[in-house]
Amino acid sequence: MEDKNWTVQIHITEDGDDTRAEAVLTAQDATLGTSTVTGRGVAHRNPIDRPIPEIGDELAASRALEDLAIRLHDIASDDIVQLTGPAEA
Template identity: 50%
Template sequence: MLKTEHWSVDIDLTEEDDRTFAKARLRTRDATDLQGAGVAKRNPDDINVPEIGAELAAARALFELAHQLLRAATTDVEQLTGEPAHLHS
């Protein structure tokens, strides 16, 4: 039987001076709420291109979120099997 699920990630971006902050949030079907954060800081000598800061901050937030999701999966496997799990990205 084919089953399809849809998970969405929301990313909030905030710019403050030469920094861009990102928060990525995933809410899973079992109401697990995972969040990742990322920051990008522009070198004062660089041209101000807000899109680049947003891309870097969002990528870093998603990277942290991915690690948290992997840790959650590891914990779930360990709880089901009673054995240590070593899941890798």
């Protein structure tokens, strides 16, 4: 069995009270080559709250990672259906 190395980079941008994050998974596969999956997340600071950028970064990044996990799960589910056919009710 070959070792695999998947990397996730999180890119964070701030614009006023909004923080956006993208979690980009890059996977190397000997037969399929390189593939990427991207999850996105947003955090919005309430203007009456103190500006603490780390909290916005953490929230946006966690939401991007959650979105990435959902997208990856959906890809795996689609692959299973392609290989085995749809589940019967």
